[in-house]
Amino acid sequence: MKLIEARGLTKEFRIFSRSEGVMGAFRDLFHRRYRILRAVDGIDFAVDRGEMVGYIGANGAGKSTTIKMLTGILVPTAGTVSVNGYVPHKDRESYTRGIGVVFGQRSQLWWDIAVIESFKLLRRIYDVPREDFRRRLQQFDDILGLSGLLNLPVRKLSLGQRMRCDLAAALLHNPAILFLDEPTIGLDVLAKSKIREFLKEINNEYKTTVILTTHDLGDIEALCPRVAIIDRGKMLYDGSVDNLYSQWGQDKLEDIVKRIYMGQKPTSGSAGGGWDIG
Amino acid sequence: MVNRLLLYLELIRMEFVNNLAYRSFYFTGILNYSIQIGAYFFLWDAVYAGNRVIGGLDREEMITYVIIAWVVRSFYFSNLDRRVGTDIREGKIALELIRPYSYQMVKYARSFGEAIFRMLFFALPAGLAIYLIRPFTLPIGWDSVVMFVIAVLGAFVINAQISMIAGFVVFFTKSPTGVYKAKRVIMDLLSGLLLPISFYPGWARDIIQLLPFQAVSYLPNMIYLGQISGAAAFKVLGLQVFWITVLGLLAHLFWRFAVKHVVIQGG
Numbered sequence: 210m211k212l213i214e215a216r217g218l219t220k221e222f223r224i225f226s227r228s229e230g231v232m233g234a235f236r237d238l239f240h241r242r243y244r245i246l247r248a249v250d251g252i253d254f255a256v257d258r259g260e261m262v263g264y265i266g267a268n269g270a271g272k273s274t275t276i277k278m279l280t281g282i283l284v285p286t287a288g289t290v291s292v293n294g295y296v297p298h299k300d301r302e303s304y305t306r307g308i309g310v311v312f313g314q315r316s317q318l319w320w321d322i323a324v325i326e327s328f329k330l331l332r333r334i335y336d337v338p339r340e341d342f343r344r345r346l347q348q349f350d351d352i353l354g355l356s357g358l359l360n361l362p363v364r365k366l367s368l369g370q371r372m373r374c375d376l377a378a379a380l381l382h383n384p385a386i387l388f389l390d391e392p393t394i395g396l397d398v399l400a401k402s403k404i405r406e407f408l409k410e411i412n413n414e415y416k417t418t419v420i421l422t423t424h425d426l427g428d429i430e431a432l433c434p435r436v437a438i439i440d441r442g443k444m445l446y447d448g449s450v451d452n453l454y455s456q457w458g459q460d461k462l463e464d465i466v467k468r469i470y471m472g473q474k475p476t477s478g479s480a481g482g483g484w485d486i487g
Numbered sequence: 488m489v490n491r492l493l494l495y496l497e498l499i500r501m502e503f504v505n506n507l508a509y510r511s512f513y514f515t516g517i518l519n520y521s522i523q524i525g526a527y528f529f530l531w532d533a534v535y536a537g538n539r540v541i542g543g544l545d546r547e548e549m550i551t552y553v554i555i556a557w558v559v560r561s562f563y564f565s566n567l568d569r570r571v572g573t574d575i576r577e578g579k580i581a582l583e584l585i586r587p588y589s590y591q592m593v594k595y596a597r598s599f600g601e602a603i604f605r606m607l608f609f610a611l612p613a614g615l616a617i618y619l620i621r622p623f624t625l626p627i628g629w630d631s632v633v634m635f636v637i638a639v640l641g642a643f644v645i646n647a648q649i650s651m652i653a654g655f656v657v658f659f660t661k662s663p664t665g666v667y668k669a670k671r672v673i674m675d676l677l678s679g680l681l682l683p684i685s686f687y688p689g690w691a692r693d694i695i696q697l698l699p700f701q702a703v704s705y706l707p708n709m710i711y712l713g714q715i716s717g718a719a720a721f722k723v724l725g726l727q728v729f730w731i732t733v734l735g736l737l738a739h740l741f742w743r744f745a746v747k748h749v750v751i752q753g754g
Binding site: 277280281282284301302303305306308310312315317321322326329330333334335336 | 490493494497498501505508579581582584585586587588589747
């Protein structure tokens, strides 16, 4: 039994296309025309417990939409998804107890209150025993250096500080799966390496499964033995990073990914493994 | 179950503490309410010139009605519609969907924390200050005080539910200001805040009596004045329970629909 299993996962959005000019605006009042955008197009995806998977793709490729379906925020248009024994969008309240989510673009901490107050509230929300809470907070503090930040309101934190707090917040209840949507976006080199080190340690110690989307391939190189590449809603590659290197015969992941985004196929012989050309 | 209760209590406490940081914001609020109440006082004072009885209320009762209506409003009023609307428009509702709690209950709990703050730092001081400047009628007996307090709590819940639903409506219109304004005007007019329901013509009263709004201001005020008492007061509380059930169900349906059709911008 896989921890995450998605089959034929599809999400379509209905986009209202506005007509031009005054007459067009009138026409729209009575007859709205919609365009269907298939953001995620029938992807299959399976992840084992304890894996760290990088999920990459160009802007608008469907990464975040996939994450939102896996976390139960969006309801899939078609396909099945099962995570940690639940159907995410159906069993929301029990399912979300077992996951942690971090959106790099958005803080989940309460804006106006001190970080520690947010943490205490999360302890209540997830029913974390006081002793576990204290121990984990101590451990997170050791790696992420939170102690100076805990008494500040979130609005006073820098981006790097905020991200460290957000990460700690997502892990206080020791979730089985951690979803990270661009966790290192906009961070400096030092902050990035701190976060990578932290994620490695968490994965090592708690066997937390980590799914992370990113545009920084440094994250993949540092953390993820496995990478999934999506483009225009379709899965282009799902396999090990090592395999990617050997197929393309190049030494820089960035170059390889650039070529994949441009629609090229590997030149060196073994084009079989991992390629899903559909 | 107990854990959830502790969570909601914690949220009430947090919002209360949170509001302490914005004390100064309420000073302008008190000023605003004083002007409103002052204006209505002079208006009704003039309308009632010559000891008349209008809509079942004499001059003194009318002035008390206005004061109580506004003081109570300073307790139950909340920006819940704006908060929910903003959550929907800015996609913050997505972050609420990954939490193992009821979004609505969290919002209600925080609103209640704010309401307790408003009662202690806004409604009660304002009521006391007005009483010192211009004494108004106090309730006749303890029973009407108790019934009034319960009815005001009911008013808080009903107002919060209506605001919640107004917030969800933003999901469909995507232009929030109109919704907020419409809700405000409907509430002020049909709840009896601006005009006791007994002042309306018969056909309007018939319609208003079929709606939940009068349970927010008019009916509690009438209990305060002793115009509704005994069994009739219990009937008001029963009516409030009825509307809380209906509105709760309606809000739940809106929530279900919103969640199913949630579209988050970007990505």
